[in-house]
Amino acid sequence: MADLIVKNSVKEALDEMNVSRDFYDALDEEVEGLLERAQRRAEANDRKTVQPRDL
Numbered sequence: 001m002a003d004l005i006v007k008n009s010v011k012e013a014l015d016e017m018n019v020s021r022d023f024y025d026a027l028d029e030e031v032e033g034l035l036e037r038a039q040r041r042a043e044a045n046d047r048k049t050v051q052p053r054d055l
Helices: 007-013 021-044
Strands: none
Touching: 007 021
């Protein structure tokens, strides 16, 4: 899957913290899992639209 996060936005959100390179990979994996679970929940409810409640 493609990169799901924008590194500049993450860096900006973490203000003056340093961010290790592997943090971005781990965060991307977390987001991918979150999206997969949301998709499965929407499908289980016979919807093709993922909604906030699927999170």
